[in-house]
Amino acid sequence: MAFALETAAHPEHLKRVAIDPVSRVEGHGKVTLLLDEDNHVQQVRLHIVEFRGFEKFIEGRPYWEVPVMVQRLCGICPVSHHLAASKALDQVVGATLTPTAEKIRRLMHYGQILQSHALHFYYLASPDLLFGFGSDMAMRNVVGVVAVAPELARKGVLLRKYGQEVIRMTAGKRVHGTGSVPGGVNKSLTAEERAALLKDVYQMIAWSREAVRIVQGLFENNLEQFNSFGRFTAHSMSLVRADGAMDLYDGDLRARRADGTTLFDHHDYRRYWEVIAEDVKSWSYMKFPFFKAIGNSDEGWYRVGPLTRVTQCDFIATPLADKERQTFMAFDNGSANGVTGATLSYHWTRMIEMLHAAEAIKDLLHDEDIVGTDLVNTGVRGERGIGVIEAPRGTLIHHYKVDENDQVTRANLIVSTTHNNQAMNEAIRAVARQYLDGHELTEGLLNHIEVAIRAFDPCLSCATHALGQMPLVVDLIDADGKVLDCLTRDMHGVCSRD
Amino acid sequence: MSQDTFLLDGEEIPFTRGQTIMEAARAAGKFIPHLCWHPDFTGHGSCKLCTVKANGHLNAACVTAARKDMTVENRTPELDDKRRTLLQLLFVEGNHFCPSCEKSGNCVLQATAYELDMMSPHFDHFFPDRPVDASHPEVLLDFNRCILCELCVRVSRDIDHKNIFALSGRGIAKHLVVNAESGRLADTDFSLDDKAAQVCPVGVILTKKKGFSVPIGQRRFDATSIATQVTEAAAAAQEEV
Numbered sequence: 001m002a003f004a005l006e007t008a009a010h011p012e013h014l015k016r017v018a019i020d021p022v023s024r025v026e027g028h029g030k031v032t033l034l035l036d037e038d039n040h041v042q043q044v045r046l047h048i049v050e051f052r053g054f055e056k057f058i059e060g061r062p063y064w065e066v067p068v069m070v071q072r073l074c075g076i077c078p079v080s081h082h083l084a085a086s087k088a089l090d091q092v093v094g095a096t097l098t099p100t101a102e103k104i105r106r107l108m109h110y111g112q113i114l115q116s117h118a119l120h121f122y123y124l125a126s127p128d129l130l131f132g133f134g135s136d137m138a139m140r141n142v143v144g145v146v147a148v149a150p151e152l153a154r155k156g157v158l159l160r161k162y163g164q165e166v167i168r169m170t171a172g173k174r175v176h177g178t179g180s181v182p183g184g185v186n187k188s189l190t191a192e193e194r195a196a197l198l199k200d201v202y203q204m205i206a207w208s209r210e211a212v213r214i215v216q217g218l219f220e221n222n223l224e225q226f227n228s229f230g231r232f233t234a235h236s237m238s239l240v241r242a243d244g245a246m247d248l249y250d251g252d253l254r255a256r257r258a259d260g261t262t263l264f265d266h267h268d269y270r271r272y273w274e275v276i277a278e279d280v281k282s283w284s285y286m287k288f289p290f291f292k293a294i295g296n297s298d299e300g301w302y303r304v305g306p307l308t309r310v311t312q313c314d315f316i317a318t319p320l321a322d323k324e325r326q327t328f329m330a331f332d333n334g335s336a337n338g339v340t341g342a343t344l345s346y347h348w349t350r351m352i353e354m355l356h357a358a359e360a361i362k363d364l365l366h367d368e369d370i371v372g373t374d375l376v377n378t379g380v381r382g383e384r385g386i387g388v389i390e391a392p393r394g395t396l397i398h399h400y401k402v403d404e405n406d407q408v409t410r411a412n413l414i415v416s417t418t419h420n421n422q423a424m425n426e427a428i429r430a431v432a433r434q435y436l437d438g439h440e441l442t443e444g445l446l447n448h449i450e451v452a453i454r455a456f457d458p459c460l461s462c463a464t465h466a467l468g469q470m471p472l473v474v475d476l477i478d479a480d481g482k483v484l485d486c487l488t489r490d491m492h493g494v495c496s497r498d
Numbered sequence: 499m500s501q502d503t504f505l506l507d508g509e510e511i512p513f514t515r516g517q518t519i520m521e522a523a524r525a526a527g528k529f530i531p532h533l534c535w536h537p538d539f540t541g542h543g544s545c546k547l548c549t550v551k552a553n554g555h556l557n558a559a560c561v562t563a564a565r566k567d568m569t570v571e572n573r574t575p576e577l578d579d580k581r582r583t584l585l586q587l588l589f590v591e592g593n594h595f596c597p598s599c600e601k602s603g604n605c606v607l608q609a610t611a612y613e614l615d616m617m618s619p620h621f622d623h624f625f626p627d628r629p630v631d632a633s634h635p636e637v638l639l640d641f642n643r644c645i646l647c648e649l650c651v652r653v654s655r656d657i658d659h660k661n662i663f664a665l666s667g668r669g670i671a672k673h674l675v676v677n678a679e680s681g682r683l684a685d686t687d688f689s690l691d692d693k694a695a696q697v698c699p700v701g702v703i704l705t706k707k708k709g710f711s712v713p714i715g716q717r718r719f720d721a722t723s724i725a726t727q728v729t730e731a732a733a734a735a736q737e738e739v
Contacts, residue, residue: 065600065709406706
């Protein structure tokens with residue numbers, strides 16, 4: 001079965017419009033639309049155009065190299081890959097982490113959540129949310145945000161900087177550090193580092209709280225549009241702690257069907273393959289994961305990430321974030337068509353998570369274990385390890401097999417954005433139906449497609465960070481291959497029609 | 499009686515009879531870039547990185563005896579340009595992926611490239627296929643990073659008296675091999691206690707399960723450059739005297 005708008009019946013007679021590359025997201029992807037003579041949308045696809053190959057080229061490498069090597073998948077969330085790989089290899093070296101090791105890793109992870117969420121909201125998403133989805137393109141960027149709301153932009157920069165500092169002090173570098181090793185960590189915090197982070201953490205909590213309120217305000221002022229924009233129903237999955245609390249570093253898998261009923265709960269992530277399988281499609285390098293219990297990728301696809309984590313957990317273990325979660329869940333009385341199922345609620349829940357990360361950092365900084373010296377453990381050697389973590393963009397799975405010579409023989413990585421593959425395609429199809437169908441295309445209308453993609457904060461290649469004005473060429477080609485219209489945006493953001 | 503000296507980049511460097519230019523320069527705290535030379539062993543003259551211009555002639559400083567009143571050019575733009583090219587050739591001939599190499603921060607090749615401002619590999623990479631030898635329970639051999647300095651070959655033969663390693667092949671096909679019928683390190687009597695296990699300037703001979711145990715900031719070349727370390731070591735030795 002094909003999804004509505006996934007594959008047109010007669011593509012050879014349709015006009016093709018490409019958004020290539022999609023901008024203000026991590027990595028490189030493109031969107032193609034096929035339209036008929038009357039500009040009615042017949043096909044919409046989000047294509048991931050990069051091929052990475054990490055799973056293949058880490059074969060044969062020594063296992064202790066893997067956490068450092070695989071984090072090069074990404075320049076924005078390397079900590080997630082670094083820690084997911086480390087968690088998997090903890091099982092290979094048979095280690096139960098020391099309290100210091102686990103808390104330093106958690107600190108690193110919350111620093112990562114904080115900086116990544118701040119980056120996404122303030123740098124990438126806020127131009128759309130503050131100025132409007134079809135607003136003047138010259139202003140619809142981070143420079144425009146700095147010009148119009150300099151104080152807001154400053155807070156965004158400093159929030160991100162703080163998260164990066166947490167990473168630097170726990171991993172050795174702001175990007176691509178080496179702090180986590182199989183069985184533990186290679187450093188804890190010094191007293192000076194701890195004091196430096198404590199000095200600013202309360203400010204970060206206050207600013208994160210403000211950010212939650214900003215997004216809430218946007219919903220209050222544009223409720224109908226925000227609730228309906230790119231809306232679709234989907235199954236969902238996330239990690240939760242044993243007591244049902246949100247846990248971004250560790251826990252068990254919980255999944256709900258689109259109707260809110262539980263599909264599975266507290267499923268040990270080391271047996272993820274019992275509940276998840278992956279499908280492939282000829283037009284994308286990204287796989288399409290699905291729940292085995294539901295059948296196939298057509299029916300069993302699901303979404304992950306902040307919206308899923310906040311709505312699926314029973315509570316958040318830090319008080320301010322939990323209060324915001326309760327406000328979110330009770331907003332519009334938990335209506336079936338309300339915020340808890342809205343695509344743009346990813347922004348709201350992302351900020352709730354940023355607040356949670358700031359609070360969790362504060363709690364860890366007050367814990368004596370983070371200056372401890374017991375860093376690494378080993379135990380009974382295993383041949384397989386599976387590490388799962390809630391990365392900024394969603395559930396991240398690393399799975400390795402290691403032979404008796406310490407070499408990796410097999411690897412499987414299911415990254416957060418892969419889980420959201422079908423969900424993003426559904427969101428842009430909904431937007432295409434809502435906003436583009438039957439209209440003459442403009443840059444502002446096409447940006448609506450990108451707004452839907454940005455809600456998921458995808459890392460399309462999970463490798464590169466493409467920030468700023470990226471070149472964009474949109475060709476409108478008729479059924480005979482003749483170019484009818486061409487919109488071009490150059491590297492300086494200047495839009496012209498050829 | 500005053501000590502004999504020679505001029506190195508315009509500075510008088512004292513030396514004793516039998517010392518090479520390299521040895522005398524280091525004792526005076528002057529860094530001459532090198533890869534195949536090691537202070538504990540006899541000079542080899544193969545990497546050519548320590549090439550200096552002595553009285554107008556190009557010579558490897560590690561095998562050229564210091565002579566009274568000779569004039570030696572070392573860190574000149576001309577010589578450093580040639581050294582940078584040699585480094586670039588080494589980087590593209592092997593597979594040197596510093597970002598995920600556990601020797602990063604402790605690697606003489608990397609530190610020397612930083613010292614000589616090597617900003618890019620310049621040449622096309624060869625991407626040779628060099629499988630690692632992980633057969634030994636304690637030591638991993640990652641041939642991808644070998645620069646053919648022969649330190650392990652010489653030390654295993656001359657100090658450890660085990661003759662574990664050798665270079666095989668000729669020209670561009672030359673490569674490091676293990677002296678065992680199977681070619682596997684596990685089939686030799688190589689031990690972590692061997693001097694040869696500690697001598698590799700790059701990331702070929704590695705102790706298993708220890709990678710990345712030293713945090714960034716505490717690695718050998720994190721705080722000071724390879725050249726500064728030579729200067730500081732000489733100053734410390736002088737102070738001790």
